[in-house]
Amino acid sequence: MADDARSRAAWTGAGIAAGFLGLAAWLGGALDLWLILAALCAACLGGLLGARGRKAPPLRPAASTGRRGIAEALLAHVPDPVILVDRRTLVLEANPAARALLPALHLARPLSFALRSPEVLDAVEAALATGAPQRIAYATRIPLERAFEVQVGPLPVPDGSGAGAVLFLRDLTSARRLETMRVDFVANASHELRTPLASLIGFIETLQGPARDDAPARERFLEIMRAQAQRMTRLIDDLLSLSRIELREHVAPTATVDLGALARQMVDAQAPPAARRGAEVTFTDGDGPYPVPGDADELARVIENLIENAVKYGGGHVRVGLSREDDPRHGARIVLTVSDDGPGIAPEHIPRLTERFYRVDVASSRARGGTGLGLAIVKHSLNRHRGRLAIDSAVGRGTTVRVSLPEHGREAEIRDQPDPV
Numbered sequence: 001m002a003d004d005a006r007s008r009a010a011w012t013g014a015g016i017a018a019g020f021l022g023l024a025a026w027l028g029g030a031l032d033l034w035l036i037l038a039a040l041c042a043a044c045l046g047g048l049l050g051a052r053g054r055k056a057p058p059l060r061p062a063a064s065t066g067r068r069g070i071a072e073a074l075l076a077h078v079p080d081p082v083i084l085v086d087r088r089t090l091v092l093e094a095n096p097a098a099r100a101l102l103p104a105l106h107l108a109r110p111l112s113f114a115l116r117s118p119e120v121l122d123a124v125e126a127a128l129a130t131g132a133p134q135r136i137a138y139a140t141r142i143p144l145e146r147a148f149e150v151q152v153g154p155l156p157v158p159d160g161s162g163a164g165a166v167l168f169l170r171d172l173t174s175a176r177r178l179e180t181m182r183v184d185f186v187a188n189a190s191h192e193l194r195t196p197l198a199s200l201i202g203f204i205e206t207l208q209g210p211a212r213d214d215a216p217a218r219e220r221f222l223e224i225m226r227a228q229a230q231r232m233t234r235l236i237d238d239l240l241s242l243s244r245i246e247l248r249e250h251v252a253p254t255a256t257v258d259l260g261a262l263a264r265q266m267v268d269a270q271a272p273p274a275a276r277r278g279a280e281v282t283f284t285d286g287d288g289p290y291p292v293p294g295d296a297d298e299l300a301r302v303i304e305n306l307i308e309n310a311v312k313y314g315g316g317h318v319r320v321g322l323s324r325e326d327d328p329r330h331g332a333r334i335v336l337t338v339s340d341d342g343p344g345i346a347p348e349h350i351p352r353l354t355e356r357f358y359r360v361d362v363a364s365s366r367a368r369g370g371t372g373l374g375l376a377i378v379k380h381s382l383n384r385h386r387g388r389l390a391i392d393s394a395v396g397r398g399t400t401v402r403v404s405l406p407e408h409g410r411e412a413e414i415r416d417q418p419d420p421v
Contacts, residue, residue, distance in 0.1 A: 081148075081169040084155065085111050087128055089121070092164065101140075101169070111167075120150050120167075127152045127165045138169065144250045144383065146173045173250050181243045184356075192235050192357065192371070196228040231371075238373040242356075245298060245380045253295045253385060256408050259334055260288040260322055262296060266303040267320055274311040274318065281307060284321045290334045291408040298381045305374040306338040306401050312370060313360075314340025314399055324407065332407040339400040345393040353391060354379040378403075 075082055081098035085091055089111045099105055105114035112121055123134035134152040139145070148169045155166045203221045211217040267283040274281045292299075303320075310318040319339045326332055345353070345360060352358045357372035382389050385405055393399035 080171055081167075083111065083115075083167040083169075084164060085124065085167070086164040089124055089128075089165075098169070120152075123150065123152045124165050124167065127154050128163065131163070143386075146171065146250055147176045148172060174247060177247055177249075181246055189236070189239060193232055196232050199228045200225055235371045235373075238371045238377065241301065242373055242377050242380065245377060245384065249380055249384045251384070253293055253298075255293070255295065256291050257294045257296045257299055258288070259290040259292050259294075259299065259336065259405065260285045262300055263303055263320060263322060263336065266300060266307060270304065270307045270311065274307075277311055277315065279311045279315045279318055281311070281318045281320065284319070286321070286323050288322070290322055290324075292334050292385070292405040293408050294385050294405065298384070302378050302381050302403065303336065303338075305378050306336075306403070309370075309374055310338050310340040310342070310399070310401075314342025316341035316398075325404070330406070333404040334407050336403040336405075337400060339398060341398045344395040344397055345391075345399055346395055347393075350391050350393060354389070 075093065075095035078095055079097060081101050082095045083091060083098050083105070084093040091105060091107050091109055091111055091114075093107070094102075094105050102114040105111075111124065115121065117138055119136050120138050123136040126132070127134045131154045133154070136150045136152070138148045138150045140148075149172055151168045151170065153166055153168075155164050203225050207218055207221055211221065264283060264285065267281055271281045307318065307320065317340070319337075321337045321339075323335045323337075324332065325335055349360045353360075354375045356376045359370065359372050379389060381387075382403065382405075387403060387405040390402040390404075391399065392402065
């Protein structure tokens with residue numbers, strides 16, 4: 001088709017040239033048969049030569065489109081964020097991982113609109129100016145704390161407009177958390193295990209010495225040693241559980257759990273131990289089911305810890321309830337409440353209750369078998385489940401712990417509704 005168009009253009013041009021030659025000769029009074037024949041021959045020769053001239057190099061849009069499609073497919077399958085910018089730091093391309101990390105990232109807009117890190121932007125400028133690869137640390141705080149190593153390298157831009165740069169963000173969150181957990185585990189374990197270990201060593205020395213032949217003392221000491229060994233077991237179990245939860249805290253769960261059925265199961269399991277402590281646990285589930293995106297084992301541990309805390313430190317009548325709420329900002333939520341009739345908590349302690357090993361009354365907590373890690377486990381589990389924790393308490397009127405989780409399948413429905421007037 002391109003050859004036909006070129007041939008028609010050549011013949012048209014030759015005909016127009018011959019016509020102009022004839023017109024000029026007629027106006028000058030020199031028009032004759034030989035001149036007309038010469039003009040016709042020149043037109044034919046020009047048309048033939050133009051049609052057989054050198055062909056323009058063929059365009060290859062299909063090949064170019066194919067290569068671009070392959071490049072986009074490769075980027076899409078890279079698990080870490082990758083961003084390509086031009087010499088003006090305008091975004092040329094970004095893979096899905098980069099768009100998920102930086103929701104404000106848009107093509108043909110400056111990178112600084114989405115990535116507000118002076119260190120990273122300076123590294124991009126340095127790579128564009130010097131052509132040398134750069135490496136810089138980058139961390140996010142919202143919605144979760146994550147750590148990245150950003151590698152910036154020069155890269156020729158496909159459109160030929162000059163050198164650009166490619167940013168590769170390597171996710172170091174899991175490695176950093178594993179390192180931090182290893183250090184924290186050693187420090188916390190050594191601190192918390194020192195007291196029961198010292199007790200065990202002291203009782204063993206006593207049994208080997210003065211109380212060797214004292215049967216009543218031996219039985220009493222062995223019971224204390226058993227309690228101290230159980231305390232160490234609980235402590236190690238809680239530390240390991242907290243470490244596992246923190247390691248996966250930035251990975252949202254994908255399964256769906258019926259929180260009502262899970263709460264009923266935990267209430268039934270905790271009712272007998274609570275009765276032995278003189279407490280009663282009741283459950284009101286309202287209009288179920290209550291589906292939430294979550295990990296069943298972690299959510300069961302959350303409910304178990306909240307009920308155990310209410311029984312140990314509150315006592316009396318412990319009430320567990322479930323309900324729904326529609327939040328225009330955060331979508332549909334499932335709300336779990338655990339209330340007790342205990343002595344309550346002074347307001348200065350409430351902000352620190354979720355810290356590791358924080359206790360309002362250290363002696364009382366240890367006497368009741370607490371490890372100081374229960375609410376820390378609850379907090380980190382809820383962070384992973386995009387949940388919220390609120391504690392309402394006052395001295396003399398008990399404590400109410402409120403947990404809200406996104407309801408599965410109704411988040412978009414609530415967000416699409418108009419805001420209330």
